[in-house]
Amino acid sequence: MRDSEPLTGEPLAIDLVNTRPVDGDGRSDLLDTPQRLAAWLDLEGDRLHGEAGDPAPTESDLGPVHTVRAHVEAVLHALLRGTKPAEVDLCALTDAQRAAPAVRELGWDGGVVTATVRRSGPLGVRLAARLAEAAADLLTDPAIGRLKRCEADDCVMLFLPAHPRRRWCSADRCGNRMRVARYYQRHKQAAERE
Numbered sequence: 001m002r003d004s005e006p007l008t009g010e011p012l013a014i015d016l017v018n019t020r021p022v023d024g025d026g027r028s029d030l031l032d033t034p035q036r037l038a039a040w041l042d043l044e045g046d047r048l049h050g051e052a053g054d055p056a057p058t059e060s061d062l063g064p065v066h067t068v069r070a071h072v073e074a075v076l077h078a079l080l081r082g083t084k085p086a087e088v089d090l091c092a093l094t095d096a097q098r099a100a101p102a103v104r105e106l107g108w109d110g111g112v113v114t115a116t117v118r119r120s121g122p123l124g125v126r127l128a129a130r131l132a133e134a135a136a137d138l139l140t141d142p143a144i145g146r147l148k149r150c151e152a153d154d155c156v157m158l159f160l161p162a163h164p165r166r167r168w169c170s171a172d173r174c175g176n177r178m179r180v181a182r183y184y185q186r187h188k189q190a191a192e193r194e
Contacts, residue, residue, distance in 0.1 A: 016072060021157060029066075034058050034059060034062065048130055057124070064122075068093065068096050075089045075093070094132070096132035097132045099125050099129055105118045
């Protein structure tokens with residue numbers, strides 16, 4: 001896994017925040033173009049309940065998604081610090097959901113009644129609403145108390161550990177890198193003592 005690839009597998013709201021990793025130039029944005037947003041939507045497609053795909057994202061869709069990401073990130077960092085999240089961030093996430101409310105559209109498939117969640121409006125607004133909804137689900141889940149930041153010095157990724165001893169966002173991304181760094185440091189110190 002390369003650092004330029006989105007880290008996925010956490011709750012959707014955390015995956016969204018983790019699209020801003022640290023690279024050699026500081027924080028990068030893995031959703032900075034419509035094409036990169038589309039690629040991330042493909043990775044997360046099964047969790048977006050039909051909000052991804054058609055039509056393809058455009059420049060105008062980036063703003064609402066970035067705005068929700070910023071507010072989710074602010075709330076999660078407040079929780080990591082053990083402080084009250086800013087009211088403006090919580091209200092912004094609520095407003096994003098209001099901008100494209102979910103409606104369960106009923107239909108008939110020939111044998112049973114079906115319900116498909118639909119939202120109206122531009123793609124960016126629909127995505128922002130779905131992502132804000134995912135944030136609301138995460139923030140009200142008791143598991144949020146386990147939220148951690150990766151222990152690698154140069155990593156800002158967040159995760160919910162399934163195991164209390166988990167220390168890194170990804171064993172492939174930061175875990176191996178930190179183990180190699182510790183190994184190098186031990187051998188460097190041993191060589192200096194000789």
